[in-house]
Amino acid sequence: ISVTLVTVLVAAGGGVYAYDHAHADEITPGIRVGGIAVGGLTPAAARAKLEREILDPLSRPIVVHRGERRWTLSAREARIRADLSAMVDEAVARSRRGDVVERTWRGLRGERSSANLEPSVLYSDRAVIRLLDRVRAAVRRAPKDATVSLSGAGVDRKPSRMGRELKASALHARIK
Numbered sequence: 001i002s003v004t005l006v007t008v009l010v011a012a013g014g015g016v017y018a019y020d021h022a023h024a025d026e027i028t029p030g031i032r033v034g035g036i037a038v039g040g041l042t043p044a045a046a047r048a049k050l051e052r053e054i055l056d057p058l059s060r061p062i063v064v065h066r067g068e069r070r071w072t073l074s075a076r077e078a079r080i081r082a083d084l085s086a087m088v089d090e091a092v093a094r095s096r097r098g099d100v101v102e103r104t105w106r107g108l109r110g111e112r113s114s115a116n117l118e119p120s121v122l123y124s125d126r127a128v129i130r131l132l133d134r135v136r137a138a139v140r141r142a143p144k145d146a147t148v149s150l151s152g153a154g155v156d157r158k159p160s161r162m163g164r165e166l167k168a169s170a171l172h173a174r175i176k
Contacts, residue, residue, distance in 0.1 A: 025042050025043065026040065026041070026042060026095070027039050027040065027041050027042075027043070027046055027088075027091045027092060027094075027095045028094065028095040030114055030115070031091050031094055031095065031115050031117070032115065032116045032117065033046075033050055033054075033087050033088075033090075033091060033116075033117045033119055034054060034116075034117070034118065034119035035116060036049065036050060036053050036054070038050065038088070038091050043088045043089075043091075043092055046088045046091060047084050047085065047088050050082075050084050050087060050088065050119075051084060054082055054084070054119055054121065055082055055084070058075055058080050058082070058121065059075045059080075060075070061073060061074045061075065062078070062131070062175055064131065064135055064171065064175075066135070066138075066139060069138060071131060071134055071135050071138075073127060073128065073131045073175070077124075077127050078123045078124055078127045078128065079122075079123060079124040079127065080121065080122070080123045081121070081122045081123075082119065082120060082121045082122070083120045083122075086120055087117065087119055087120055090117050091115075091117060094115050094117070128172060128175050128176070129172075131175070132166070132168050132171060132172055132175075135166060135171065136166040136168060139164055139165075139166045140164060140165060140166060141161075141162075141163055141164040142163055143160070143161060143162060143163030144158075144160055144161040144163075145160055146158060146159055146160035
């Protein structure tokens with residue numbers, strides 16, 4: 001009985017180890033990075049997906065419109081960078097939480113994670129501020145009071161003019 005019990009325990013331990021090892025290079029289902037599902041993928045496939053869904057859109061310029069005017073901020077000028085490897089490593093680390101028995105138990109039960117990791121995207125805030133300054137300079141208009149002047153030639157009326165100001169903090173938030 002002892003030999004059988006030890007054999008069963010060793011076989012179960014080997015099975016648990018083999019299952020865990022077979023899934024060591026797979027991200028737990030349900031894990032997301034910036035809302036992008038990477039669960040069930042290998043790190044290489046997750047990196048490729050994040051590159052396609054995070055980096056590719058960030059390579060397009062940011063364009064601010066007002067009427068016919070356009071101002072652009074290129075990805076190069078904004079110095080956009082994203083550490084995709086760190087994002088994938090964090091997703092793998094979340095998948096590997098707990099000991100081998102806990103991970104195997106979660107996997108066999110089909111337990112999903114509900115983690116949504118924040119992507120690590122960096123950019124130059126100074127470049128965004130420079131864009132805001134260009135837009136502000138073009139959009140800003142000082143208000144003018146109406147004036148009336150009397151002269152021998154008659155009454156000279158000049159109407160008032162509304163001023164214009166850029167809501168820079170709101171635009172800054174939208175660009176970010």
